Amino acid sequence: MKTLVVDHHLKDFDSWFDTFKANPPPAYGQWRVVRGTDNPNRVLVIGVIDDSEVNVVQEHLDSDQMQKVFAVVNDGSTQPVEFIWFDDVTPG
Secondary structure: OEEEEEEEEEOOHHHHHHHHHHOOOOOOOEEEEEEOOOOOOEEEEEEEEOHHHHHHHHHHHHOHHHHHHHHHHHHOEEEEEEEEEEEOOOOO
């Protein structure tokens, strides 16, 4: 399993959320949105993705449509959107 965290530093959550709802994550993986309690304009979109679906998710993120969405999101952000991939770690 892989985890993707998309880190947003927004100027306006409501505007971003409208864009997010119109352009949801792909149907692959399990996704959630968390919002900062101290800073409600700090948002993480977190996806847990099966290894076999990572390429499909990456293709979705790299698509022309999503690149246009990310450009709009970056215009409404205080810093560029950051995409961080994580691998599961098993203790022991």
